[in-house]
Amino acid sequence: MHIETANRDLAAVDVDLGGPVNLAITLECGQVFRWRKTAFPGRPDLVVAYEGVIPVGDGRQLAVIVGQDADVTSKIVVAYEPAHAGRATHGSIADSLKFYFSAQDDVQTIEESIRGFDSVMSSAVEQGHGLRLLQQDHWECLASFVLSINNSIPNITRIVENLAACLGDPVGLGRFSFPSPDRIHGQESAFLRQTKCGFRDRYLKDAAKRVVAGEVDLLALEVMPTEEARERLMSIRGVGPKVADCVLLLGYHRLEVFPTDVWIGRAMSRFYLGGRAVTPKIARDEGMRRFGPLAGYAQEYLFISIRNSPPGD
DNA sequence: AAACAGGTGCTAA
DNA sequence: TTAGCACCTGTT
Numbered sequence: 001m002h003i004e005t006a007n008r009d010l011a012a013v014d015v016d017l018g019g020p021v022n023l024a025i026t027l028e029c030g031q032v033f034r035w036r037k038t039a040f041p042g043r044p045d046l047v048v049a050y051e052g053v054i055p056v057g058d059g060r061q062l063a064v065i066v067g068q069d070a071d072v073t074s075k076i077v078v079a080y081e082p083a084h085a086g087r088a089t090h091g092s093i094a095d096s097l098k099f100y101f102s103a104q105d106d107v108q109t110i111e112e113s114i115r116g117f118d119s120v121m122s123s124a125v126e127q128g129h130g131l132r133l134l135q136q137d138h139w140e141c142l143a144s145f146v147l148s149i150n151n152s153i154p155n156i157t158r159i160v161e162n163l164a165a166c167l168g169d170p171v172g173l174g175r176f177s178f179p180s181p182d183r184i185h186g187q188e189s190a191f192l193r194q195t196k197c198g199f200r201d202r203y204l205k206d207a208a209k210r211v212v213a214g215e216v217d218l219l220a221l222e223v224m225p226t227e228e229a230r231e232r233l234m235s236i237r238g239v240g241p242k243v244a245d246c247v248l249l250l251g252y253h254r255l256e257v258f259p260t261d262v263w264i265g266r267a268m269s270r271f272y273l274g275g276r277a278v279t280p281k282i283a284r285d286e287g288m289r290r291f292g293p294l295a296g297y298a299q300e301y302l303f304i305s306i307r308n309s310p311p312g313d
Numbered sequence: 314a315a316a317c318a319g320g321t322g323c324t325a326a
Numbered sequence: 327t328t329a330g331c332a333c334c335t336g337t338t
Contacts, residue, residue, distance in 0.1 A: 151334085196334080
């Protein structure tokens with residue numbers, strides 16, 4: 001398919017993920033920081049649309065617009081600028097999207113299983129229906145969650161976008177790639193501060209340095225046992241238990257991990273630990289024990305649920 | 314405009 | 327082992 005608009009030439013491809021997807025929930029739940037709400041050009045029927053940047057193989061990135069109609073189905077439509085697609089073909093771009101959106105996850109079954117735990121999770125799944133845990137680029141995920149330390153989602157988004165604009169390459173739609181570790185490692189701290197990353201500049205640089213030096217081999221982590229990979233990630237300054245768990249879940253699709261931030265801590269305390277204040281470690285252990293191999297999805301539903309109705313509301 | 318939100322590293326008990 | 331503090335930016 002082909003779309004002509006006033007100032008750009010877009011190609012479009014339909015993608016079926018084989019199970020429900022809700023783009024708004026998936027792209028705005030805080031697992032990823034590169035997507036913005038937009039209008040899908042020439043397709044007023046696609047009332048939900050987001051513009052972002054995804055990996056398309058060989059370390060290349062491409063700006064895309066993804067859209068869906070008002071219903072939560074398994075179908076999305078993807079548009080991109082062919083001029084920026086490089087060697088990626090129509091078909092390979094569709095495949096890249098299937099991978100990114102974890103088409104291999106049977107989310108229908110996952111939702112049913114987690115619903116079955118109790119009324120808390122049943123309500124949480126209802127609110128998060130169509131959520132998909134993504135499979136993001138390893139480095140972008142690691143860097144993004146280093147930037148998430150003691151920071152809010154709008155702020156993280158702003159910094160990531162600044163980094164791309166300052167140090168990335170054009171990937172279409174006026175967007176820029178997320179800069180590689182060596183690009184970031186080469187920058188002065190004073191320069192990085194311009195992106196508003198604040199005190200996280202040295203953490204970001206340490207992460208970049210360790211990756212460039214091969215001391216943290218992001219590809220090798222793929223085949224490492226989760227606990228070992230976690231320890232390796234935590235050897236980076238600025239990567240503690242929460243950031244490591246986010247990278248394992250969202251960059252390596254280790255669905256058994258249960259990242260525990262203050263919100264999840266509150267949720268676990270309120271719903272499962274008798275309301276008493278608990279350490280993040282206790283909350284995490286309880287989450288992993290309860291939800292086992294589905295802990296990652298459970299965590300995200302819980303996050304959506306607790307943020308919809310915070311304690312003391 | 315002062316208070317607040319948010320993980321991690323570091324130092325002190 | 328853990329408690330308490332500093333770190334930066336943006337919002338209320």
